[in-house]
Each structure stands twice: as C-alpha cells, then as structure tokens.
Amino acid sequence: MLSFKLGPGMGKKGRQNSRHMSLRLIQPSGTLVKIEGGPMTLERTFAIVKPNAIKNGHVGEIISAIEREGFTIHGLRMAHLNKELIKGFYIEHVQKKFYPELEEFMLEGPVLLMVIEGENVIARWREIMGVTDPAKAAPGTLRRKFGDDLTRNAVHGSDAPATAEREVHYFFSAFDLV
C-alpha cells in the first residue's frame, strides 16, 4: 500500500488549513489509498440504479442527486445482470427467504452501475437513498420517491468501506475507473 507523509513545515497548523489541498493517491487498481487533508474523508462507494428505476425513467434524477451533493462519478456502465452475477454480488443474502424475489427483480431489466466519490460518500449516499424499505424511508429520499416496495427499492449503495471496496471491484476493472 502506498503511503504519504507530511514534510517539514507542514505540521499541525498546516494540516488544519489543508482542507483545500487534500492529496489523493489512486493506486493503479483504481483504489483510493490515502488522503491528507484535515477532517476530510474522501471515499468511493458503489451504487446501482435498479431495474424499476431505469424502467420508470429516473436515471437523470438520480444522477442529479449525486451531482447536487458534490459527489463525482468515476465509473459508469449499463448492464443486464445474469443469475451468477447477482448471486455473487448478493452473496450475504443468498440463503435468505427473500433472495429468490430479489434475484427475479434484478433480472428484470438493465441496471446502471456506478462508482461515486466524495467526502464520507458511503454513509451520505445511504442517507440520500433512505432506509431499505421505501415505505419507511424519509420523505425526499430516493427510495421513498422511486421505490415500489421492500424488494423493488430503486437504488443500491455499499454499507461500509470494506463492502464498497469489494463491490467496486466486483463490477469494475482498474481500466474502467477514472
């Protein structure tokens, strides 16, 4: 793993003022490695616009929500997933009762796969999406606006840094990421 140290003359004071000069180190694999820049935590997360949101024409509004937050898009592709890809992606849910319904839904049509970058983007994207069940999601969230029910909840977002890392590289190669 690459690392970076502040040089002489860039002690505590410099660090406090370094919000405007954050350093981004991206490994050849596309992984975001280390940021120096005070309180900033620049992260990447993995997002999906699910088949119902594509079918209902909400791609533009969802991308607008991403841009409105100041997040940037570093990977973007359409895909019509198959059973194997869905099973591997939702590996933690395969044994659950709801899995067959989830698989059937994700097979219904194309999805939009995205890698999004921003400050604390992993938690913030989940806030913008709202909780899993659209009926319980806060007003104004994407799932509340565009979700149909617990399964057909319009969007996906990684739930933690390790999950984001796995999910980004599950669908994107280093060459696909900018």
Ligand code: IDP
């Ligand atoms: P998350 O997407 O909010 O992280 P997870 O628990 O990881 O929620 O579930 C993955 C996906 O599986 C959900 O987004 C939803 O599409 C579906 N799902 C989750 N729980 C249920 C359920 O109890 N019934 C039906 N579908 C579910």
Ligand code: MG
């Ligand atoms: Mg999840």
